[in-house]
Structure formats: structure tokens, C-alpha cells
Amino acid sequence: MTAAAREDAPVALEGDGVELRTQPTGGGPPVGCVRLPRGTDMGPALAGLPGDACPCPHRGHLLEGRLRMRTAEGEQDHEAGQACHWAPGHVPLVLEDCAFVEFSPTDDFRKVTAHIARAA
Incomplete structure (x- = not known):
């Protein structure tokens, strides 16, 4: 994949306003x-x-x-326009409707996504 629109990526998780779409990036x-x-x-x-937290870095x-x-070290707020690195051990809380793109290690990401799907 060299480029893709959000709408073209397959839905991995969806419900209650939550939407996760994932797309391979070619290696x-x-x-x-x-969202x-x-x-x-x-x-x-x-x-x-x-730790009851996401073990996958993003x-x-x-x-x-x-x-x-x-995180175990405290809380940090992020807002539109920022590039971010979220280390393992984080728990998101959404303060305003969010949309973001993220890149995560494939195997770790699949495990977390499968866990969230089972919890839903």
C-alpha cells in the first residue's frame, strides 16, 4: 500500500461510536x-x-x-495536531470526539484488538 483513504480500510472494531479500521502498509x-x-x-x-492497560506501543x-x-507514571493530555508516542502501559480516556492515525507493531496490535473484541 502506498496510500489509502480511511473509508477504504477494513473495519477491525466497531460499536458505540468506536471505529477502528486497519490497513497493511506493505511490509x-x-x-x-x-475514531x-x-x-x-x-x-x-x-x-x-x-497492568489492565494496553501493552502495545503506538x-x-x-x-x-x-x-x-x-499510565503508571501519571496522566498526559493530547490534542488535535500533535504527533504522539504512547508507550506500553497506557489507558485512553476521550475528552472530546477523537480521530487519529496510528502505527503499531503488528503482532502486539492484533493481540490487543482481539482482547478488546472479546471484551465488547
Whole structure:
């Protein structure tokens, strides 16, 4: 893949306003196109993973909205226009409707996505 529109990427998770679309990138990590509505707390969906948090690192860009990443080290807010790195051990809380793109290690990302799908 050299380029793709969000609408062209297959849906990996969907429900309650949450949408995750993923697309292979041709040898690199898949790109995730994510939409999360205000008030979404990923804590319950991540319960049962190590530290009850996402063990997968992500690099990405927040296109719209604001979200808070809760970690063992504290909380950090992110807003539209920022490029971000979320290390393993984070739990997102959405402060304003969000849209972002992220790149994550393929195997780790699949495991977390499968866990969230089972929790839904």
C-alpha cells in the first residue's frame, strides 16, 4: 500500500461510536484509523491485559479532538495536531470526539484488538 483513504480500510472494531479500521502498509506496521467518541474510557476493555492497560506501543497523529492517556507514571493530555508516542502501559480516556492515525507493531496490535473484541 502506498496510500489509502480511511473509508477504504477494513473495519477491525466497531460499536458505540468506536471505529477502528486497519490497513497493511506493505511490509511495515499496519496503519490504524481510529475514531472514539467523547467519554470513551478504554479501561474496561483493557482489563485483564498486563497492568489492565494496553501493552502495545503506538506512534501516530491526533487529527481531531482531545484524549488523556493514563499510565503508571501519571496522566498526559493530547490534542488535535500533535504527533504522539504512547508507550506500553497506557489507558485512553476521550475528552472530546477523537480521530487519529496510528502505527503499531503488528503482532502486539492484533493481540490487543482481539482482547478488546472479546471484551465488547
